[in-house]
Amino acid sequence: MDKGFAEAHGRWLEQHKQSREGERLRRLVDGHAYLEKAFLEKVWWPAFGTLDDLHPEYEVSDYNDGRRYIDHAYKPNGLRLALEADGFNPHIRDIERWDHADNVLRDLHLTADGWTVLHFSSDVIKYRSRQAQQLLRQIVWGREGRSSGEELSLEAREVLRFLKRQGGVAAPKDIIAHLGKSPNTVRKAVHELAERSLIRPVNPHAKVARAYEVTQRGRGIGL
Numbered sequence: 001m002d003k004g005f006a007e008a009h010g011r012w013l014e015q016h017k018q019s020r021e022g023e024r025l026r027r028l029v030d031g032h033a034y035l036e037k038a039f040l041e042k043v044w045w046p047a048f049g050t051l052d053d054l055h056p057e058y059e060v061s062d063y064n065d066g067r068r069y070i071d072h073a074y075k076p077n078g079l080r081l082a083l084e085a086d087g088f089n090p091h092i093r094d095i096e097r098w099d100h101a102d103n104v105l106r107d108l109h110l111t112a113d114g115w116t117v118l119h120f121s122s123d124v125i126k127y128r129s130r131q132a133q134q135l136l137r138q139i140v141w142g143r144e145g146r147s148s149g150e151e152l153s154l155e156a157r158e159v160l161r162f163l164k165r166q167g168g169v170a171a172p173k174d175i176i177a178h179l180g181k182s183p184n185t186v187r188k189a190v191h192e193l194a195e196r197s198l199i200r201p202v203n204p205h206a207k208v209a210r211a212y213e214v215t216q217r218g219r220g221i222g223l
Contacts, residue, residue: 005045009037012051024059027069031057036071039085039125044072047133048140049178050165052076060110068106079143080115087122116143152196155181155189160198160218168214169202175212193218 013032020028036056044054058073074081107117118139124132141154152160162178163170176186190212193199198218201209 002041002045004049005041008045008051009040012054013056016056024057027059028057031069031071035085035087035122035125038122039072039083039120042125042129043120043132043136044083046129047137048161058082060113062106062109070110074140080113081140081143082110082115082117084117084119085122085125086119153189153192155179155185156192159186159189160193160214160221163199163212163214164219168219169211171211172209 016028017025040051040054045051053074053076055073055075056071058070060068060070060073062068070082071085072083074083110117116139118136120132137158138154141157158179159175162175166174172183172186172190175190176183179186179189190199194201194212196217197215198221199212199214202211202213203209
């Protein structure tokens, strides 16, 4: 297990436990199990490197006036993303037809309330995690761009996100390593951010920028 993830996950989970009681706490203790943690470790963490704005076993109102729980809810700046880790049941074909209908209605109800519902099967989490990471990045970055009101490319948004995680400053080589993209692609993303005054070279007089920092305007962009 990645040491950085293990430490961040432990702190994150403890914070949520401390903020809950009663049924909500019981649901968190019982519901955040192996597959839910595996989704974070193998898909979410490699894609974003943070658990900020992510809520485990998030309680929502049910379409039938009850209460339901989302495995993980991602809620930055008004965005609503429901992330479900679905285990494989060898008897899935025998599921009661009305249970299946209930699950479909649950997802429709969440969608009507403004949620984007994403399901990740256990096989995708275990064996196709890289593809899941790429698709999840596209979905999250695209929706965050619309919710923030700042139209940025996916690469530019991730560069800005990375800089913020690094305390507002990072070197080009570190940005390239994080994105896993070509230097040319990263240069375009950096130029896009600089043109919008969201980032700037730490030393504006140097011929070659050795590091970039987030501007005040860039810090105001919700990610």
